[in-house]
Amino acid sequence: MDPYSLKKLNEYRRTRRAATLLTDLEDGRDRVVAEGDQVAGELGEHIAKAFRSGKSGSVEADGHSYFLNVHLPPPRLVIIGAVHISQALAPMAKIAGFDVHIIDPRTAFASDDRFPDVRLDAEWPEVVLKDNPLDPYSAVAAVTHDPKIDDFPLKAALESGCFYVGALGSRKTHAKRVERLTEAGLTPEVISRINAPIGLDIGAASPQEIAVAVLAQVIQALRTRGLESKRGEVA
Amino acid sequence: MNDPLTIAEEWMKEGRDVAIATVVETWGSAPRPVGSHLVIDSDGNFEGSVSGGCVEGAVVAEASEVIAEGKPRMIEFGVADETAWQVGLSCGGRIRVYVERLG
Known part of the structure; x- marks a missing residue:
């Protein structure tokens, strides 16, 4: 995991902002997407769905295999x-x-x-x-x-x-x-x-x-x- | 609070080498949900859990290699595994754990 991603994710969690850590399971690259950030295409739809359901999981999008780890603030x-x-x-x-x-x-x-x-x-x-x-x-x-x-x-x-x-x-x-x-x-x-x-x-x-x-x-x-x-x- | 991701960030700031393990998939009855973390340092210290205690030992061992090599790996545990009697989930479920180095 990119140390920058970890810092950003923890910052969002501390400030009660919903965020998803997106990891490409093939090359190991990751990035943090906050709720409301625009992500294009199939992946964007998966991310929006993950924010709504609050459920983490693996998805296939645009020829890649990703893991979406959703962190929602406790309601x-x-x-x-x-x-x-x-x-x-x-x-x-x-x-x-x-x-x-x-x-x-x-x-x-x-x-x-x-x-x-x-x-x-x-x-x-x-x-x-x-x-x-x-x-x-x-x-x-x-x-x-x-x-x-x-x-x-x-x-x-x-x-x-x-x-x-x-x-x-x-x-x-x-x-x-x-x-x-x-x-x-x-x-x-x-x-x-x-x-x-x-x-x-x-x-x-x-x-x-x-x-x-x-x-x-x-x-x-x-x-x-x-x-x-x-x-x-x-x- | 022992939140694994917060601890991982603290360890990183202290200059320790850290690996993060994440449950990315579960089948059947699994003790910890998808998204759960175990964080491990190069001395074998760990916080959090990916299985409530069943496979943590094996994940910690893999983590030290991941820290050394820098390449992430996917590990699967479950009754279907031939090592089930040594390292497996007594609950009968299966899990996939992604282990990666921080940084």
């Missing part, structure tokens, strides 16, 4: 609101492999008793996200119902290209939210990336069932990144 789920839904969502998301982070400035809600074994910050999202910036491998689910708490992280999530953005609330509540975000300068196209009402439509009735619907929608968004048409079918 993160940031839950705004230490509410009843979050109590079910956090442990399930952890089992599914997400780094879970709950933020809620209301100390009565954000208590360690209610949320054992999960990263919890009883602070305003503005403060917490400054030191823990969102990125394309982060999902944000805002579930407080309170615009004072939810609006800032929703805007930040849209601006950071988070792979999933969801907000709890009825269609009426969401219509008002759209008005506020529009006033804040976001375009209708950007705002339409918010999944609201939140969660896959499975008829969820209890907070626990809503948590299942939200987690399923987050996983769907993660596994269909870059397949916008597919994602658009979900309400």
Whole structure:
């Protein structure tokens, strides 16, 4: 391996950027491709597919045999609101492999008793996200119902290209939210990336069932990144 | 954290000769997924794993030759191999490991 490739790959991994190490298995040459870098032809298609699936493997392209080692940042789920839904969502998301982070400035809600074994910050999202910036491998689910708490992280999530953005609330509540975000300068196209009402439509009735619907929608968004048409079918 | 690729970079900075082994293919039940790494230095120190302990010894031995020669090699381990009783995967799977020198 080229020492330069190793340094570059490690740098991308440290900074939570998705990267693939591409090794030509015949001559041993390698290079690092970051997600979004343009690679032409058959190989480019294999690389795009590898980024979407997160699966490493050998491929044949343009008469060469390559090994693609995909390094995706671990997906993160940031839950705004230490509410009843979050109590079910956090442990399930952890089992599914997400780094879970709950933020809620209301100390009565954000208590360690209610949320054992999960990263919890009883602070305003503005403060917490400054030191823990969102990125394309982060999902944000805002579930407080309170615009004072939810609006800032929703805007930040849209601006950071988070792979999933969801907000709890009825269609009426969401219509008002759209008005506020529009006033804040976001375009209708950007705002339409918010999944609201939140969660896959499975008829969820209890907070626990809503948590299942939200987690399923987050996983769907993660596994269909870059397949916008597919994602658009979900309400 | 003992992340093999981070360790490989540290070893390189310390001036050690390093080989990197990578699982590039698996068949049947394999203990470590495709993409897993084992990094080895010329004194036989290693970090990470390509099989959860079954074939690491053999990979370390190959790595010292790869470091000396500089030419990458592909090694296959599994029950189909006649050396299965000495060096093989007790789980019954097969793996292909690519071993290359760093630099």
